[in-house]
Amino acid sequence: MQDHYPASTTRQRLGWRFWLTTLAAMVAIAVTASLGRWQLARAAQKQALQAAIDERGQQSPLATTELLSARGQGSAEALLHRSVRLRGRWEPATTVYLDNRQMYGRPGFYVITALRLEEGGASVLVQRGWVPRHFQERTQLPEIATPTGEVTVEGRIASAPSRLYEFTHAADAQGSSAIRQNLDIAAFAAETGLPLLPLSVVQTGSASDGLSRDWPAVDSGVDKHYGYAFQWFGLCALVAILYVWFQLIRRFVARPRP
Template structure:
């Protein structure tokens, strides 16, 4: 039996080589592209799971009672925790977070310092979105000038957001910014404050506050994963077809013998 296998082995290998000839260039392209396509598919699956966990955590904390600002320091992960505030806005200093859209309309989000009287700390409070249809005219908004009792939610971004190039920093207020970096904004204000962005809940002083929890849902990530895996499958199928087709064409080539 071993002798028969050894005798058939080389012949079988030669047959396999003659039956599948994709060529070196397609083979190289598949080696380069296939791992990347599969990797992107699994990356999208991981992102979908991350978003599911984030939404679950948000839902759980949405049902929890709001806590005082002083209790935030005890939390290892303050993301999406609801807090109770009592104090007043600093109406003289406002930041306009640029390039925010709602329903296809361009606008900004308004961030202002808020002094929490119970803790004695300054907070960076995002009051929500308002339209900015004409870039030549600074958007206007009113700021309550009396002490308020508010609820807000701590916002911790998942990662660095894409930031468009900003022009020279103006010394006038309000100031247009491209990203919320609390430590940098507190330095501009010349005061110390919590290193978080807090997003105001509907109530006194709020603008449009319908923020999505995540920019892309888990289902969209799953859809992208399916697309990447489909591309990988199509690439592999094309590679197999090409190899079989080239081998068949080679076997059918007429033989040329010298006379």
């Protein structure tokens, strides 16, 4: 036995379904549109940050005395991305090889050595460059030419070397090894006893020591936010198109004509 509903009840059910679908579509359109606008605002902030980074890179290089003023973390961040020209002596015993770093699509090491500055009695970690890893013996250290005597190092100021994910037991095993996954400046200063500044220097210039210095350009990630904004606005447009098609156009086409 089949139930038959009055026409008024059917229209009422269809009406409630229409308005519920309309409400859900409007909420989805509003949320996705607001998320797209938020990503555009983030992109504008990153654009301003990128402009500030580019402006700092074009300023005249800092000398050793100016770098020594950055002994606090706040003052160090104010000098990020500035170019420097430092004089000092390498500390070869402090050389560390950061593993799993890539350049030219090949795995290798970032070579980091402390530079004892000629003034102030402080030292700074220098990211000297990249060297490929041995193909068969991954723990074999490459031969790096470290000049003795006073040297001049040109580069740009950076924060601590970039970190990669590491397991706890791997960090414990490599805590005092020359090959490490990551390097914390404060912990390394306590380990070596050197008065390290709370920043590092990415060395640039000629690579006569056999290291590659084709460092990636400093990017604030503006394109990423534009991509996210495009996705959110695309989803917003898709919800609007589906709503118009299924709730308006098809309803009008399927309406019986007299």
